[in-house]
Each structure stands twice: as structure tokens, then as C-alpha cells.
Amino acid sequence: ELQFLTPTKVYLVEPDSAKAGWRFQHLIYQGFDLHPKIEPTQIMSQADLILYMPVSTAIPPLASHGATATNLIVLDEADSPYFNVKISETSYLIYLKRSWVSKKDGVYTGIGKRYERNYFPMAYSVSDKYFDPFRTLSGSQRKLDIVCSNRPTERQPTRARIVHWVGDFLDSHEKYHGIAGEVNAAGRRGINELYFAAMRSSKIVVTANPSHWEGDFRFFEAVASGALVFVDEMYIPHPHPFIHGKHLIVYDNSDQQTFQNSLKYYLEHPQEARAIARAGLRHALRYHRALSRMDWILRSASDILQRSQLHHKHIVYTHTARQIAYDVNSTTQVDPILDIASPALKRVDAKRNLGRRFPITLHLEDADYKRLVKQNHERRKKLPPFRRRRRLLSLSSSYPTPSYQ
Numbered sequence: 001e002l003q004f005l006t007p008t009k010v011y012l013v014e015p016d017s018a019k020a021g022w023r024f025q026h027l028i029y030q031g032f033d034l035h036p037k038i039e040p041t042q043i044m045s046q047a048d049l050i051l052y053m054p055v056s057t058a059i060p061p062l063a064s065h066g067a068t069a070t071n072l073i074v075l076d077e078a079d080s081p082y083f084n085v086k087i088s089e090t091s092y093l094i095y096l097k098r099s100w101v102s103k104k105d106g107v108y109t110g111i112g113k114r115y116e117r118n119y120f121p122m123a124y125s126v127s128d129k130y131f132d133p134f135r136t137l138s139g140s141q142r143k144l145d146i147v148c149s150n151r152p153t154e155r156q157p158t159r160a161r162i163v164h165w166v167g168d169f170l171d172s173h174e175k176y177h178g179i180a181g182e183v184n185a186a187g188r189r190g191i192n193e194l195y196f197a198a199m200r201s202s203k204i205v206v207t208a209n210p211s212h213w214e215g216d217f218r219f220f221e222a223v224a225s226g227a228l229v230f231v232d233e234m235y236i237p238h239p240h241p242f243i244h245g246k247h248l249i250v251y252d253n254s255d256q257q258t259f260q261n262s263l264k265y266y267l268e269h270p271q272e273a274r275a276i277a278r279a280g281l282r283h284a285l286r287y288h289r290a291l292s293r294m295d296w297i298l299r300s301a302s303d304i305l306q307r308s309q310l311h312h313k314h315i316v317y318t319h320t321a322r323q324i325a326y327d328v329n330s331t332t333q334v335d336p337i338l339d340i341a342s343p344a345l346k347r348v349d350a351k352r353n354l355g356r357r358f359p360i361t362l363h364l365e366d367a368d369y370k371r372l373v374k375q376n377h378e379r380r381k382k383l384p385p386f387r388r389r390r391r392l393l394s395l396s397s398s399y400p401t402p403s404y405q
Contacts, residue, residue: 001240001295002035002036002037002291002292002295003295003317003318004035004037004295004298004299004302004317005037006037006302006315007037007039008037008038008039008048008049008298009040009041009046009048009049010032010038010039010040010041010047010049010050010051010298011040011041011042011043011044011046011049011050011066012028012029012032012050012051013044013050013051013052013053013057013061014057015053015056016056016058017056020055021053021056021077023217024055024124025053025056026127027124027125027127027290027293028051030127030128030290030291031125031289031290031291031292031293031294031295032051034290034291034294035295035298037298038294038298043066044061044065044066044067045065045066046066047066047071048071049071049073049093049298050067050072050073051075051297052067052072052073053075053076053077054074054075054076054078054086054087055076055077055078058086059086060087060091063091067091068091068093069090069093070093070305070308071093072091072092072093073092073093073094073297073301074087074094074096075096075122075297076095076096076098076122077098077099077122077124078099079210079212079213080099080112081097081099081100081101081102081110081111081112081213082113082114083095083097083113083114083119089116089117090117092118093118093301093304093305094118094120094300094304094321095117095118095119095120096120096122096297096300096321097114097119097120097122098122098123098124098215098236099213099215100121100122100214100215100235100236100237101213101214101236101340102212102213103209103212103213103214104211104212104350105157105212105350105360106157106158106161106208106209106211106253106254106360107254107353107354107356108235108338108345108348108354108355109347109350110345110348111340111346118304118322120321120325121236121237121321121324122297122321123215123236123238123239123288123293124215124216124217124219125220125288125289125290125292125293126223126224126284126285126288126289127220127224127289127290128289128290128291130196130220130221130224130225131224131281131285132196132200135197136200136225136226136281141201142200142201142202142203142227143177143384143385144177144178144179144198144202144203144383144384145176145177145178145204146166146176146178146179146180146202146203146205146206146263146267147179147183147201147202147205147227148162148166148178148180148181148205148206148207149179149183149198149205149207149218150163150181150207150208151182152181152368152369152372152373153369154369155211156210156211157211157363158208158209158211158232158253159208159210160364160368160369160372161253161360161364162206162208162232162253162259164180164362164368164372165256165259165260166178166180166206166263167372167375167376167379169260169263169264170379171375173264176267177379178202178379179198179202179376179379179380179383180372180375180376180379181372181373181375182373182376183195183198196221196225199225199227200225202225202227203228203266203267203270203273204228204229204230204263204266204267204273205222205225205227205228205229205230206229206230206263207219207222207229207230207231208231208232209233209234214234214235215236219231219234220284220288223242223247223248223280223284223288224281224285226277226281227277228248228249228266228273228274228277229248229249229280230248230249230251230262231248231249231250231251231332232250232251232252232253233250233252233253233331233332233333233334233355234250234332234333235331235333235338235340235355236331237324237325237326237327237331237340238288238324238330238331238332239287239296239319239330240283240286240288240319241332242280242284243332244332244333244334245276246276246279247276247279247280247283247284248280248332249262249266249276250332250334251334252334252356252357252358253356254353254356254357254358254359254360255356255358256362258357296320296321299317299320300320300321300322302315303317303320303321304322326340326341327341328341333355336354336355336356337355338355
């Protein structure tokens with residue numbers, strides 16, 4: 001979906017290196033290259049809009065070079081739910097923040113420290129390299145039942161707990177096959193084809209947000225696989241949000257019984273599972289590609305700029321950052337629902353366990369993490385064959401332009 005139709009000169013601040021924030025760089029560069037209304041410029045002072053990624057570039061662009069409060073777009077993907085102190089509140093047009101809320105072991109604890117002026121949430125997106133129409137299998141071709149590729153570690157207790165739940169389900173239902181833990185030991189410096197092949201070969205893909213913040217690449221990698229995605233609640237608003245039961249299945253990361261019952265239900269009702277999975281894939285490709293997210297960034301900036309130009313004719317946009325920032329309907333939750341606009345939820349003690357049905361009673365230790373890894377290795381030996389391609393594709397090669405815009 002493209003709404004931003006005004007030819008615009010855009011300057012993309014060059015990263016200090018290709019390492020820091022490299023996956024986000026990939027998404028931004030892809031959207032930048034594919035958007036038909038972006039006219040790239042290498043001269044900052046001539047740009048109508050300037051895109052700046054503070055995780056990738058330590059020093060903000062200077063006003064003396066052309067960066068002003070009428071053209072600077074900050075794209076902050078840092079894990080911390082706080083603004084970047086190097087960027088003053090009066091220096092930008094719009095500040096888009098990926099880590100919108102704070103959590104403790106998966107439970108909501110507040111909103112972090114935010115600027116008041118033009119400071120809004122931002123989600124990651126689907127790279128065109130995540131989706132392969134020639135290797136997105138139909139339901140009958142998917143030989144794995146469940147894939148949960150999160151790595152169980154002490155730093156990520158929520159993810160470790162979900163890996164444990166999935167492993168427990170597989171152990172107690174021997175007719176189902178799957179992965180509960182890492183697919184392979186490959187790093188995340190490229191498109192790991194075995195990792196993607198496992199998801200494309202699975203009926204269900206289970207993922208979980210990071211334990212102490214929110215928003216990750218894994219979710220968008222999962223929805224691009226064409227599997228039925230299970231994900232825990234997301235309090236960050238999305239433009240055109242994913243809806244529980246329509247595009248995916250949302251679970252409460254404190255409720256093991258309901259989670260496992262849902263796995264069993266959708267494995268026993270494959271047609272219903274495939275219908276939701278197909279709807280989720282269509283939704284992701286229509287509204288959440290890197291190109292779509294770049295369009296959303298541009299129209300969100302234009303929406304803010306128009307509001308300061310009272311005598312100009314305004315273009316009407318939908319689902320802009322300003323419009324969705326505090327809209328509970330743009331979040332992805334199941335009962336009990338948290339109203340993200342409520343002043344009472346700015347700071348919340350984790351002990352209150354808001355947004356979850358049960359307190360956490362499962363607390364894993366080092367021996368448990370090692371056991372989960374060992375059990376996953378044993379299960380993988382028994383897996384039926386699935387489409388394995390071990391090659392790692394570079395993220396820096398040219399981007400395909402699919403026909404599903």
C-alpha cells in the first residue's frame with residue numbers, strides 16, 4: 001500500500017559501518033531503493049527530508065549541514081525504551097521509536113522515557129528477501145508441525161519459557177514433529193536459508209518478543225514464511241495491525257495451558273490454520289513490506305509537516321504514526337487488554353502482572369537451558385526431511401521487486 005505520492009528529495013545519512021544495526025539498515029535501504037517517489041540526493045542541504053538511524057550513526061546530522069526541525073526524520077531502533085540523548089527534542093521533524101514499551105520477563109512495565117514533541121512508535125518490516133513465492137509451501141507439503149527457533153538463554157527468560165512449552169508439547173504428542181530451539185548455529189549476518197527453510201516447511205511457527213523490550217525481526221521473518229504464526233502480545237501500535245484469529249494467533253506468555261491447547265487445536269484443524277496463515281501472509285505483503293514501511297515513514301513525516309502549514313492544502317493519509325500512536329485497536333493483544341493511552345500505565349510495577357492471566361511460576365536455571373538445547377538436538381535427529389538450503393544470501397545484493405505491490 002503506497003499513499004505517499006509526492007516526488008521528494010531524500011537524503012539517507014550514511015552509517016558509520018555496516019555492522020551496527022545492519023539488519024535495520026537492510027530494511028531501510030530496501031524501502032529507500034524501491035519507493036517510486038523518493039529522489040535520492042547526496043547533498044544534505046538540498047534534501048526535502050533526511051533519514052537518520054542513530055544506532056548506525058553515532059553523531060546526529062548537524063543543522064549547519066541542512067538538518068532542521070522541518071526535515072529530519074529520526075529512525076531509532078535501539079532496544080532501550082528511551083530517547084537518544086544526543087538528539088534534542090527541538091532538532092527533528094519526527095522521531096520514530098522501535099522499542100515503544102518496557103517489559104520485565106514479558107510483562108508490561110511502562111512506556112519508557114519519551115519526548116513530548118512528535119515522538120511516535122515504529123515497527124520493523126518484512127524484507128523482500130524473507131519471502132520466496134517459489135518456496136512457500138502449501139499445507140500438505142509442510143512436513144514439520146511446529147518450529148520455535150528462539151534460543152533459550154538466561155538473558156531471555158520469556159523466550160526460554162516458550163521454548164520449554166513447545167518442547168513439552170512435542171514430547172507429550174509424539175505424532176507431531178518440530179523444533180524447539182535454534183535451527184542451526186549460523187549467525188544473523190545474512191539470510192540464513194536453513195532457518196527460513198524450516199519455517200517455510202512448518203505448519204506453525206511460534207515466536208516470542210524479547211523479554212525486556214518489544215519488537216524484533218523474528219516476528220516479520222515468521223509472517224513471511226506463510227506458516228500460521230503464534231506470537232505473544234505486542235503493545236506497540238502497527239499501521240494496519242495484525243489481528244488475533246484473523247492473521248495470526250496471539251498468546252499470553254503466562255498461560256501455558258491455553259497456549260498448548262491452541263497448538264493442538266490448529267494442528268487438528270489444518271484447513272482453519274491454513275486460512276489464517278494465508279490471510280496473515282497476504283496482510284504482511286500488502287501492508288508490512290520494507291517498501292510499505294518506508295511509505296509509512298514518509299507519510300507520517302508529511303502528516304506532521306502539514307499540520308504546521310495551516311494555509312496549505314492537506315493530503316489525507318491513513319494509519320500515520322501520529323494517528324496510531326495511542327490507539328489500542330492498533331495493538332495486537334488478547335484479554336486482558338491494556339489501554340496504552342492510559343496515564344495510569346506510564347509506570348507499572350512488574351509485580352502487578354498487568355495484561356497477563358497468571359503470575360509466572362516457571363523459573364528456569366542454567367541446567368534447564370542446557371537441557372532444552374540437548375533435547376532440541378535430539379528431536380532434530382528424528383525430523384522428517386524438509387527443504388534444506390545451507391547457503392547464506394548476502395543482504396547487500398540487489399533487492400528483488402516482487403509483483404505483489
